[in-house]
Amino acid sequence: MTWNENGGRLGEEFFTPGSSSFTEFLAAHRPELLSTRRVLPDGVVAAPGQVPHGTTVLALTFRDGVLLAGDRRATMGNLIAQRDLEKVHPADDYSAVAFAGTVGLAVDMVKLYQVELTHFEKIEGTAMTLNAKARRLAGMIRQNLGQAMQGLAVVPLLTGYDPLAPEGERGRIFSFDLAGGLYEKTDFHAEGSGSPYARGALKKLFHRGMDRREAALAALQALWDAADDDSATGGPDINRRIFPIVSVITEDGFERLTEPETEELSREMVEQRSGRPDGPNATA
DSSP, X not given: OOOOTTTTOOOGGGGSOOOSOHHHHHHHHOGGGOTTSOSSOTTOOOOTTSSOEEOOEEEEEETTEEEEEEOOOEEETTEEEESSOOOEEEEEXXXXXXXXXXXXXXXXXXXXXXXXXXXXXXXXXSOOOHHHHHHHHHHHHHHTHXXXXXXXXXXXXXXXXXXXXXXXXXXXXXXXXXXXOEEEESSEEEESTTHHHHHHHHHHHOXXXXXXXXXXXXXXXXXXXXXXXXXXXXXXBTTTTBOOEEEEEETTEEEEOOHHHHHHHHHHHHHHHHHOTTOOOOOO
16 A cells, blocks of 8 residues: 555545445546556557567366466567566466456556455455456456557456355356456366467367366467467477466465476477377367
């Protein structure tokens, strides 16, 4: 929280009862700090290829929860803007968010969303339900609609472990459209320019009851297929030791796979591809 400029004391707004939403608090008292405020004048559209964009992210459920993964590349038109971008972030202990789209706005939106969930829990004394987390993120995306129409779109992918769901269905996946439309996905989903190829690979590789290792390998195979057909998606960079980010959420909470584990799985997948460039066949 910021200190009041007069004598270092907090302003009255910090002691006034109100909403448990941190974004609503900012909108009322410091709207200029919101990442969803307009960064371009009305009628101005961002020049194509001049703003870094991130792709591709995907999610799939497995036996113990849900997995979220993303490649590391950000592009500006035909240029590679960054090779080691992190697109997968914990939202709280039992949910995580990944993004495709305008990198600068997406990173700010993720940070604001993390604070939103923490603020709610501190004010209310309990964490949001997963459904409420999804609706809250949808509202933040809706606030960004004006910028999306100017070419600065952010498309998140939300995953979480829901202890209130039936056994075997506690790993859940939510996707969104530019207007904040909310859609729950079954089994798997992907977003970003490489998503059609990633979803095609997951359609072939996914099966219910996968363990964590099987799910991680399926995610890496799907990202490889996306990189194989989409120039904006980056595959494992063996020479630079840059590998996709893979995270899981189970009843034990959020966990990011360690770099050695991700590297081992990536090298195994690359070795498999050397003998079968188009990837494994669908399981029976």
